[in-house]
Structure formats: structure tokens, C-alpha cells
Amino acid sequence: MTLVETGVPIGHQRRAPECLPRLLEAYRPDATVELGEHLERYGPPPWRGSDRRGRGPLLHTIEQAGLRGRGGAGFPTARKMRAVADHRGIRVVVANGAEGEPASQKDKLLLTGLPHLVLDGAALAAEAVGATEVIVAVERPARRALAAVAHAIAARHAAQLDPVSFRLVAPPGRYVAGEASAVVNYVNTGVAKPQYVPPRISERGVAGQPTLVQNVETLAHLALIARYGAQWFRRLGTSDEPGSTLVTVAGAVAQPGVAEIALGTPLGSTIMAAGGPTEELAAMLVGGYYGSWLRAADVWDLPLTHAALKVGGGSLGCGLIYAFPARACGLTASARVARYLAEESAGQCGPCVYGLRAMADTLTRLATETPDRGTLQRLHGYCDIVIGRGACNYPDGVVGFVRSTLDVFASEISRHQRDGRCRSGETPRLPLPAPTQRDWTWQ
Ligand SMILES: Cc1cc2nc3c(=O)[nH]c(=O)nc-3n(C[C@H](O)[C@H](O)[C@H](O)COP(=O)(O)O)c2cc1C
Ligand code: SF4
Structure with a gap:
């Protein structure tokens, strides 16, 4: 020095x-x-x-x-x-x-x-x-x-x-x-x-x-x-949400990784900063598993701020953006995540322990079986019961994720119901810790 x-x-x-x-x-x-x-x-x-x-x-x-x-x-x-x-x-x-x-x-x-x-x-x-x-x-x-x-x-x-x-x-x-x-x-x-x-x-x-x-x-x-x-x-950002922020961009983009953007930067520009999409995109998961799926076509110009995302039904959360390809099945990918999220409940509140498990089971049924007409309704019902019922906000985040799955991948759900199985191409596994590398302890 x-x-x-x-x-x-x-x-x-x-x-x-x-x-x-x-x-x-x-x-x-x-x-x-x-x-x-x-x-x-x-x-x-x-x-x-x-x-x-x-x-x-x-x-x-x-x-x-x-x-x-x-x-x-x-x-x-x-x-x-x-x-x-x-x-x-x-x-x-x-x-x-x-x-x-x-x-x-x-x-x-x-x-x-x-x-x-x-x-x-x-x-x-x-x-x-x-x-x-x-x-x-x-x-x-x-x-x-x-x-x-x-x-x-x-x-x-x-x-x-x-x-x-x-x-x-x-x-x-x-x-x-x-x-x-x-x-x-x-x-x-x-x-x-x-x-x-x-x-x-x-x-x-x-x-x-x-x-x-x-x-x-x-x-x-x-x-x-x-x-x-x-x-x-x-000097950067918006008047209500000034400054820059770090985002992690993952999925079907040419250069996945961490980028620093000004708050208010459109989502599409952020994807381009990560090298742009490598294929046609169906949806973006914004805010991580505590956030929501948004339809790719609707959100290209959406400014990345807490306020704008809230209006658009999402949240900025930890700044994770996952670009999901159109050829794959968002329902199957989300069902795997919902299972992981249910397993990550801290096991202290009934609605969180049993509700998240029931939601994950039902979403898996929607993705893998020929679901009866009541399955979807039941899942909506679980979301209504669980929201706001945890001692912390964790279950609310999971409900947001599941509800957005049902909304954004509604056509996949109809297709599964019609065909009795998934006809999409290979579905990428959204990032989850490998079972052997997961911490199963709380200490
Ligand atoms: C389920 C759940 C998980 C969270 N995980 C993190 C985390 O990993 N890192 C973090 O900084 N905040 C996390 N938060 C937010 C924290 O509770 C807290 O709001 C944050 O650390 C405060 O810092 P900030 O005001 O600088 O954002 C989490 C919140 C919830 C509800
Ligand atoms: S709601 Fe929060 S405190 Fe209660 S079990 Fe779930 S994670 Fe734990």
C-alpha cells in the first residue's frame, strides 16, 4: 500500500x-x-x-x-x-x-x-x-x-x-x-x-x-x-429505488452469472446483459423460489424494481432471474422445486409442514398423472389455506411460487390433462442442491 x-x-x-x-x-x-x-x-x-x-x-x-x-x-x-x-x-x-x-x-x-x-x-x-x-x-x-x-x-x-x-x-x-x-x-x-x-x-x-x-x-x-x-x-436507479443491484441470471442465457444493473433496468435488457436467450423462452422466474413465474412475452420491458414487479404480480426478492425455455415443461420443473421447498419447511407450524407437503404432492400429481378435475381445484384450495398461516413468511413465498406456476403454465396443465402425460422436450432441472450435498440438519 x-x-x-x-x-x-x-x-x-x-x-x-x-x-x-x-x-x-x-x-x-x-x-x-x-x-x-x-x-x-x-x-x-x-x-x-x-x-x-x-x-x-x-x-x-x-x-x-x-x-x-x-x-x-x-x-x-x-x-x-x-x-x-x-x-x-x-x-x-x-x-x-x-x-x-x-x-x-x-x-x-x-x-x-x-x-x-x-x-x-x-x-x-x-x-x-x-x-x-x-x-x-x-x-x-x-x-x-x-x-x-x-x-x-x-x-x-x-x-x-x-x-x-x-x-x-x-x-x-x-x-x-x-x-x-x-x-x-x-x-x-x-x-x-x-x-x-x-x-x-x-x-x-x-x-x-x-x-x-x-x-x-x-x-x-x-x-x-x-x-x-x-x-x-x-445517479443510478429510480427515485424511489435508487442505486444499482446485483442479479443472478441463470437458465437459457448465453452467459449465466451475476450482473450489476441499475434498479429500473428492463428485464429484457438484463437478459441481454447475460448474453441474451439461447432459445425461445416461455417464462422467467424472477425473485427466486420465493418469487414468481412471469410470462416471457409480457415482461421484456418490465423495469426491475420492487414496485414494478409487485404490480406485475412478482417480486424482485434476492434478484435471481431464471430464463425458462419454451420447449420444456414448466409444470414438471416447478413440481420438483415445490417438493424441495416442502422439505425445507422448518417443521414448526402445521400449515407450513402439512400444507406445503400437500401442495407439492398435488403439483406432482398434476405433472405426472392424469389428474382428475378436482386436483387443480384442491391445489388452489391448499394455497388459500396456507397463505398467511406460518409463523414466518416462508409459506407465503411458496404459495406465490405455486400460484404463479398454475397461472403461467396453465396451457401445460391443460395439455397434461388432455394427453394424460407430459409431451414436452427434456425439461431442465431448476437449480437445487443435490440430495447428497444437502444440509438436512438445522444445527
Ligand atoms: C424464508 C426466507 C429466507 C430468507 N433468506 C435470506 C437470505 O438467505 N439472505 C438474506 O440476506 N436475507 C434473507 N431473507 C430476508 C431476511 O429475513 C432479512 O429481511 C434480510 O436479511 C434483511 O436484510 P436487508 O434489509 O439488507 O435486505 C429471507 C427471508 C425469508 C422470509
Ligand atoms: S412457517 Fe416459518 S417458522 Fe413456521 S415451520 Fe414454516 S419455516 Fe418454520
Whole structure:
């Protein structure tokens, strides 16, 4: 690292990126950006302190920037930070890198390639809300990401860079283990199941203390906003949903992988950024298995924002986009996913355990047998019964996925009913962890 006379690394004076990529500006697929290179490029985190109530000036900047969470729901980050700062106690920040969505790669890519950007953001968020400990949660199967983060934490500790301490935890690779209360529960008890009971995590989370849980990508954005300001952040994206976001594009595209796009970019342009479709597309799964199928022909121009997707019946979720080919059977592919999702229930709430299993059984029957006329109606009925009945939102996400399957692949269902079997070409398996590689434990 080269230092100028003031002790400020030269890289600190580097100009903010004017266009994309922002987060991924320094990313290299085959290497981790080490602390020296990171400091040369960005300088140390711009610490700004917090008052005795745990409210730092960064909080105001994050509010001005309009940063929203990148972990799924798109909740305003400053509101969550304020809620934690408002509660007395030994506040804690959790950087959520669990990334339980099987096909999503963006958090693992960030943690493996640019761990210091995430750790900067977590430490800055901690300082802004008056926390002294940061817990980084990375799912156990993500070995490369875990190793990169452990190495990065050790390097920062040796350099005495941060006014906060870091702890790395590795919850099992279960779909719901990344839900905020499940991460907190894992830290507290070693069991990665959601605990959706009042009071909120912002009041009593890790060790019963006020806890801020943010997705690791959210924290990486926060690290750049702290350096380059709210107006810089707002130069991309829409006024309600500013900035850039990471998306994982998979399926029938020429260059599948993680891309950084401005929020509001049309879905079609995002597919083109991933090399374009390799064949005719029937549908896009947007938001992962917690999201919805959308008809490819209807959504080419749909802007990728939480608001626009909500109107279009979808959700941006973790930013996963799967391009599904027209030659294949979306019903068969979705039935396999529904089975996986039923198996991933945390087994604590009746409607989630029995309802998701019944939905998966019925969808499988629709896809593999000659279903009687009541089968489809029964499946709709299960969706109506299950929605809103879990202690966490997991079953609602599965209902959204199943309902969109019934809507978007309605012609496949009719064909199956008419022909008594699937006549589509070979159906690609949507990404699921192999049974032998799955974590079946919750500890
Ligand atoms: C079933 C379920 C699974 C989730 N999995 C993850 C996950 O793997 N990673 C993540 O960051 N957020 C996940 N979330 C969202 C978290 O509960 C939480 O909202 C998020 O980590 C907050 O960060 P953000 O505000 O920065 O997005 C999940 C939510 C649900 C309901
Ligand atoms: S709804 Fe399902 S995943 Fe959520 S707490 Fe209940 S059993 Fe667990």
C-alpha cells in the first residue's frame, strides 16, 4: 500500500465510479481483493462516529441515499438502523450472507471476491447505530466464501482497522436459515430455525440485545455511500429505488452469472446483459423460489424494481432471474422445486409442514398423472389455506411460487390433462442442491 504524507492512502482520493459496475468495479472472478489492494482503492472506512444514543451521521446519509435492503424485501435500510439505534443495550450488527436460495450466487460472489467491501459496510453500520460487534453469517456449504471472510477478518484484526469486533458463524445451508430471525436464533442457540415472536429483533435479537440484520450486498452499498455520498448513489436507479443491484441470471442465457444493473433496468435488457436467450423462452422466474413465474412475452420491458414487479404480480426478492425455455415443461420443473421447498419447511407450524407437503404432492400429481378435475381445484384450495398461516413468511413465498406456476403454465396443465402425460422436450432441472450435498440438519 502506498501512503501519502498525511497517512491517507492514495487510493482514497480515487474518484467514485461514474457508471456501472460500482460494487463489482474491483471484482476479479479468480481472486479475492486483499486488504492492501482494497485500502489502496478505497482508503480506510470513513468513520464518523455516533452520539450517545447510538445515532451516527451516516444514518442521515443512508436515509438521503434511499438505500433499500438487497436481501429480499427491499425495506428502507435507514429505518431499520434507526429502530436499532432507538433501543438501549449492547447493540449488534448481523451481516446476512446465508444466501439460502439455491440458484442465487450474488452474495457468495461478493463475500468471496470483495469481502472487505462487505466488512467495511458492516463496521460502518455498526458504528452508525452504536454497536460494537458484527456477526457475519455465511452458509456452511459456501466454503470459498467462508475462507475468504475468515481471512479478511484476520487481516483487518492484524491491521487494527476497525473499532468493532467481527465474529464469523456458519449456519447450515437450509432455505429458511437466512431468514433474519433464523440467523439470530442460530447465533443464540445453534438452531437455524425462524423464531418469529415479538419483540422484534431490532429490540431483542442476538443475546437479547438490539440487533440490526442486513444483507451483505446492502452493506457493500452502504460502504460506497459512506465514501461517495447520497447524491452519487442516486445517479443510478429510480427515485424511489435508487442505486444499482446485483442479479443472478441463470437458465437459457448465453452467459449465466451475476450482473450489476441499475434498479429500473428492463428485464429484457438484463437478459441481454447475460448474453441474451439461447432459445425461445416461455417464462422467467424472477425473485427466486420465493418469487414468481412471469410470462416471457409480457415482461421484456418490465423495469426491475420492487414496485414494478409487485404490480406485475412478482417480486424482485434476492434478484435471481431464471430464463425458462419454451420447449420444456414448466409444470414438471416447478413440481420438483415445490417438493424441495416442502422439505425445507422448518417443521414448526402445521400449515407450513402439512400444507406445503400437500401442495407439492398435488403439483406432482398434476405433472405426472392424469389428474382428475378436482386436483387443480384442491391445489388452489391448499394455497388459500396456507397463505398467511406460518409463523414466518416462508409459506407465503411458496404459495406465490405455486400460484404463479398454475397461472403461467396453465396451457401445460391443460395439455397434461388432455394427453394424460407430459409431451414436452427434456425439461431442465431448476437449480437445487443435490440430495447428497444437502444440509438436512438445522444445527
Ligand atoms: C424464508 C426466507 C429466507 C430468507 N433468506 C435470506 C437470505 O438467505 N439472505 C438474506 O440476506 N436475507 C434473507 N431473507 C430476508 C431476511 O429475513 C432479512 O429481511 C434480510 O436479511 C434483511 O436484510 P436487508 O434489509 O439488507 O435486505 C429471507 C427471508 C425469508 C422470509
Ligand atoms: S412457517 Fe414454516 S419455516 Fe416459518 S417458522 Fe413456521 S415451520 Fe418454520
